[in-house]
Amino acid sequence: MNRRGILTLVTCVLASSLAFIDSSVVNVGLPAIGRSLDADHAGLQWLIGGYLLPLSALLLLGGSLGDRFGRRRMLVLGIVLFALASVVCGLAPNLQTLIAARFAQGIGAAFLMPNSLAILGVTFEGERRGRAIGIWAAAGAATGAGGPILGGWLIDSFSWRMIFFINIPLASAAIYLALRNVQPDPLRVGGISLDWPGALLATVGLGAVTWALIGVTGPEGWTTEGVIGLLLGTLLLLLFVVCERRKGEAAMMPLTLFGSSDFVGLTLLTFLLYGALGCLLVLLPYVLIVAGGYSSTQAGAALLPLPLLLAVVSPWLGGLAGRFGTRLFLIIGPSVVAAGFLLMLRIGADVGYWTQVLPALGMIALGMSFTVAPLTTAIFASVDKKHTGSASGLNNAIARTGGLVGTALLGQVLAYQGASLTRAFHGAVMVAACVCLVAGACALLVHSDSGRRPG
Template identity: 90%
Template structure:
């Protein structure tokens, strides 16, 4: 790996870390924000969903815009939007402003995430690509789960508002490095017409579905507005599929991708596994703080096994997947994660970290190490280079939508207090374990040599 390659990797890691840090830090800050702004269950759900909604809905567009207008250009734009929105979050005078700024953060993240990964996809090849993606995944996980330690300390020592201001130096450094070290893409005006109707249909459709999933998780359960939103979103997504079929290979997301059992299996695995993981990252810090009486700093530090194990193992496994294929990794990983979720059933009303929490998180992290880099490697191997941005956007959109669905369906646990909170958490981890086993079964659709050839 030459100097430019190393600096490109550092830039992409730093940029994507913004999105990873922000989501995990806010999870730790939910109780403090709820007390400060008198936010109930619905408000807390919108703090998470307000970020995930545009992130889920616009990732496909963000990847396609990178393919069309240049990945570096869209990466810098996304970082800039994210940084400005972070300032607004830190200064927000009320809950409504905070949620709106979180929405803007999600838009910025939707532009920067797929393009940071797509830049790696076109910069490296073969085993070096697998290793680069493994480093990207490990570093992103490390900052995403290490951020809550700093964020928890800032909350305990100063204010929850400080957790948003830590994004400013990161965003500034990422923009500087991107402009200095990432090779600019040429505008593809004549050879690549952006599929604006498809982008509009999938954006509004996914937005309606995610809005409905957030809206139906209040104390009253399903609402009439949620049902309507789900129906409208589903209709728009079906229309999107019909439109993309009409566009053929010029579509934003060519449906020929779904003619492969590899791609179908990878998409289902991503949705299910990241849905379970997203639920965990929201519920566990909340349970530790509310039921276990942990401080915000302690709750943030409790997540350390995730980044530590990923940082050590993920690059190595990413390299192996680039050489030997991904199927076995993708079968083993989700099954190990399921075991980790079941170990959390040992958590009682008095939560003991060393005997109850840490072993479970260690097993979950080990299982995710088998999946993160090999999964991304397999996704890239299933498309040609001109669609790497769209493929990256789709894979990230599926992952974030899975996290949103998991949080929306199981987020009802946030309503409970005392022993009911512990029982609700136990029910959530049982569901999550079953979902992980289903994700492992989806890997059976993936061919053993996936990751070593292109479709």
């Protein structure tokens, strides 16, 4: 790997780290932001959902924009938008401004993430490409793990606003490196159709459903406005499916992918499992801080074993899946995650870390290790070669959508304090455990034992 290749890799890692950090660091800051801006449970949910909504809906479009207008251009544009939105987040005088800026951050992340990976794909070849993508993924996991700790320290030492201002030097360095070291690609005026109607329908439809679910889980429950929002969002998502069908292979979500029962099962598994995991990453730091009296730094550090164990154990289990097939691992993995959620029922008013939190996190990490690599292998094996990129991108978007919907359903839990919060948390983890068991059952739809090597 020559000097330009190394600097290109550093650029892509630095750019994607912005999105990975911000997807986790705000979870630790929810209590502090809530106190500072007098935010209710719905406002706290939108701080997460406002970021995940455009990221879920526009991730595939972001990749298509890179193919059309140039990957370097869209990478830099995404970083600039993300940085400007971060400044607005840090200066936000009220909750409404902060949520709007979080939405803009999500758009920026949807532009920069797929193009940072695509740049690696066209810069490197063969074994070097695999090594570069592996480093990119590992760096993403590391920044996602370190984000809550760094964010917690910034909150405790300075202010929650610093978790957004820290993005500015990172973004500036990424833009400089991109303009200096990433090869520009030509502007393609024709030949690539952009699915703007699909992107608009997906964004507005998901937004309406999210708004309705946040209202339903609040103290007012079902209201006329909530029912209308849910019906409107559902209608728009149905129109999205119709639109994608008409666009055929030019759609950002080609429906031909769903002709495979394997892909359908894997998509359902991804949505349910990552929805439950997304709930955990929001709820656990909140419970540790509000009910357990942890500092923001302690709450961020409490999550560290999850990505560390995942990084250490997942490659080994991925190798075993290559030997014995993915289906068994995709059944076992979510079931072990469900057992980890049930262990969280032991978390009491004192919220003991070593005896209550750590064993549950370790079990969840083990279950996810059984799942992550085999799931990726199975996704690639469930479709033909010309659709592997679309299938991978869609599966990533589905995982984000699962986290978005899961966060939208947390209203009743975030509204409580003290012992009531702990009881509500217990109810949420029981539901999450059931969802994980259903996710494991979805693996039964996978008929091909992909990845298995003949003995």
